[in-house]
Amino acid sequence: MSKTTTVAERRNGAANKPHELDSNIVKALSHPLRMRILTRLNEGVASPNEMSKEFEESLPLVSYHVRILRELDCIELVRTTPRRGAIEHHYRALTRPFLDDDDWAQLPPSARKAVSNTVLSKMLGDVRTAVTAGTFDERADRHLSYAPLMLDEQGWRDLGDRLGEVLAWAIEEQATSAGRLQDGQSGGPEVRARLSMLAYSAPPTGSESAAPKRRRSKR
Structure with a gap:
């Protein structure tokens, strides 16, 4: 968004034309683990093996959802690394896990709740980690x-x-x-x-x- 265009202006400009929900984003966010993976890959490059350890989930399960995200064109492979006779694949995000107001309005309540639970778990968990580590109040500003x-x-x-x-x-x-x-x-x-x-x-x-x-x- 440009600095001269407000959310309200964009909303008014689109008021007279139908809004199409990005089906790939909806599919990506429809499963909590896929949303966690996409959020993580927006923070930096990672492999399924690394994310399985971070999330404490099985490697086959994480790899499965990584494959779906790649098929949805939400992530891409950036490099491979040899690891003990195997190849570790590292990915990065191509899109942000974001839904605008019109997207959100078209989601069923169950999907909204699932997305909210995932975001809140990530947010509150990060806050708790920062408080425990002492970084939350580290800066006076x-x-x-x-x-x-x-x-x-x-x-x-x-x-x-x-x-x-x-x-x-x-x-x-x-x-x-x-x-x-x-x-x-x-x-x-x-x-x-x-x-x-x-x-x-x-x-x-x-x-x-x-x-x-x-x-x-x-x-």
Whole structure:
């Protein structure tokens, strides 16, 4: 997404034409393990053997889902390595495990739940690992916010658009940072960052305060 095109503008531009769900992405994300594999290969090159150890899953099962992802053109083989009389295959992702609002709306509720469970497990597991390792609060400028909100339908849609723009900017900034790091420019040392965003419909509890609660580290 360009920096001058907002999520809302793209949504309005596509309002008058039918949206076709990318069947390959749906098939890729329809199984939790395939989604984990695709997410992992977006982080870096890996082999089925390496991922089977990371995920604590059997090698034949991981290899099976890797083969499906390759048939769906979601990943590609980048190199092979001889390993004790065998050949280890290393793959990288060709697409991000991403569904836009129109894609998401066309998924059945069971598929949405499966995708959400996979993403939340990955996200919360990563947070727990960072807390245990002491890196979560290592930087004084890290960000942590929690804000109960009461919005109308328009406010909810605007919130989703703004979060989408933040994600698009972060992905662009990652590419820009990679260029600075490679060229030795003065952007500073490498920072392994994680961006997690949640906006969801909360269950009625009757106990939430109307005033937002927010905690943010001082910069």
